[in-house]
Amino acid sequence: MEITLSHYLLLAGAVFTTGMVGFVIRRNAIVMLMCVELMLSSTNIVFAAFSRFHGNADGHVFVLMNFAVAAAEAAIGLAILVEIFRRRRTVNVDDFKTLME
């Protein structure tokens, strides 16, 4: 069976949804950030697949930039998280009563 563009899109959609579900059901802030990384990664597949489909490499450049942005977001997010952990001794978002009204 030939692998079409649709296969890649469905795969990316499934992984994106997994990340989204994880983001909603997990309460550990670190894991929530990891779920976001999974979502970004699945978006990269969409870009690469369409890039191959249209035959222009613009999507590849976007994916590369995405790597850098994901790294920057992770760095900032984890820095804030460590800071919170230092004070609260927890990274469980349910314990942040001020957060979830």
Add this chain to the structure above:
Amino acid sequence: MEGFLFWFCGILMFLGGLMMVVQRSAVVSAVWLVFSFLCTAGIFALLSAPFLAVMQVLVYAGAIMVLFLYVIMMLHGPVLEDELIPSNKALWPLIAIPPAAVVILLVGWVKGEGLRTMPDSIAADFGTAEHVAQLLLGRYLLAFELISIVLLVAIIGALAIGQRERKLPWK
């Protein structure tokens, strides 16, 4: 061969993501995510994107996930959750959007022209480092500069956030 590799990498990638979500331990989750990212590199290779495949392994599975694992190890506290329950029920409806988007997009296309197959012929150097670099340092030069600023902000920001009552390294 392409078909086998796609199903192999794709299913393992999805499985890796799924295992990351359902594992209670943050460390195990992170390792599953690394596994998933390695399979993503395989998908990139299938999509004639060798450069991206290498970067995926080096940057994503390598650098970023090491950062995550490092933080988890550093906190070495409550990395285990008791049970998995929705942390925010208000967000649940959002989950339906991505699959709906893909399905609707596909249905629209299939009705139009049938399943879209990938074009057979593609430039020989498509997706190589040289090809991507041509774009990155040519048309997208300005974006390349902007990302350097973004990374600089991340460095300074992480330092500024991390400073405690004691002072910054340079202060």
Add this chain to the structure above:
Amino acid sequence: MELLNLNIPSWSDLAYWRPEAILCGTFLAALLGDLIGRGRRPAISFVISVFGLITAGAYSVAAVLHGGAAHTIMGDLIIVDGMAAFFRLLFILAGLATVLFSWTAEEIMGRKRENKAEFFYLTVLMTAAMMVMAEARDLLMLFLSMEAVGLVSYVMAGYMRTSLRSTEASLKYVIFGAVSSGIMLYGLSLLYGMTGAMTFDGIRAGLLAGEVNGLSLLITVILILAGMSYKIAAVPFHFWCPDVYEGAPTPVAAIFSVGPKAAGFALMIRFFYTTLAAGADPSASAPLIELINWPLLMAVIAAVTMTYGNLVALRQLNVKRMLAYSSISHVGYLLMGFVLLTDAGLAAILFYLAVYTLMNLGAFFVVVALNNHIKSEELDDYAGIGFRAPWLGTMMVIFLASLTGVPPFAGFAGKFYVFTAVMDRQWFWLAILAALNSVVGLYYYFRVVKAMFLTRPAEGADTTPLKIHWLQYTVLAVLAVPTLVLGFWFGPLKVLADQAIGLLSTGM
């Protein structure tokens, strides 16, 4: 491979990009100044930042005076046109006012921890990134500039920790910001797939050429809107806004409430107008908007946002939190201009944004100035404060009256244009709802005025006059005078806004 083989576009275009380049240089210089001063001399960074902002502002004004022809820079990524020039001035005004005002703000300067200088150069960098947001004409620049502004905001919200609550708010800000940008990215990737182009023009051509499935376009637009709504804090992506504003130092909240929001609107105007509405053939664009039922979508978002913001603001007893919810409701008014994607509506948004920047910054700054003395933002502690600082109180009345939208203040003119733009196309229910909301706003804004001027302070409370720094008075006056004057002499600003949008539709 030789370097010449790289297809680098013309360098000379960069001359049109001086303000941004200067601000980036200022950021680096102020950072170095902080290093040289070993973090103990925030004055170095302050002076460099102010100087850089003024220089960039001078170049922006010069660019406006030299005519508003549109220039693309280095290929198609960036365009400097009338709208970009308009927003440049707005952002520099906001950045400069914030930097100057913070110099005497105790919340920034009066801390033991050595984190003063960062605030100045991060504000400068945020200004530059916001300008890029207003100029982006390519999906990649759109995403990167939004991320740049977002990351600077996360840092600014997170590093000055006033309380545990503020740290938690910044964590919430980062995590949900990351997920919303991920959702937007997914939408962008689908849009790229549907059209095979990254530039807005290319996307538009692709959308018009191919037979686009309405439902898939609608879902793509919703995904992209999710990311942008987070930036402008529209319902249902507003939840971070009150917590972050309350947790962050007030000067940071002040710049958050105007800068990134205005930049988000600039981005939305350029993106949606160029891809969905504008073009050489306006009649061709009508099907695209109808295809996804854009007017109804935006009208519902606008209506829900303004009503929610207003109703919750009613219950707030903390002035900062009240201003946060009021800023959400103002986003609702602003979104009304989007409903029809007409020139009149978009020009009304620009006008309202300019006015909103003045009055909202002003209101937040008064809170900063009061916080220097009474160390509180609770409404109860404002009792009788109008008599201790009459000028400050008067200016607060001006800003709040303008936010309410009563004539003859600038807020009235802004609301007037937005309302007429909507009513021109028979969206009466939306205009009526917005008018009702303004009446609700009257109640909670004037509760502050009542506390300041009509309530007696508690027995034994301090009644000595407050000493406000001259720099604070100067900045407040610079914001208050236009707020007053624009209420009846709004012609020039209106012309500027009309020109900016006019160029958007005819140019390029």
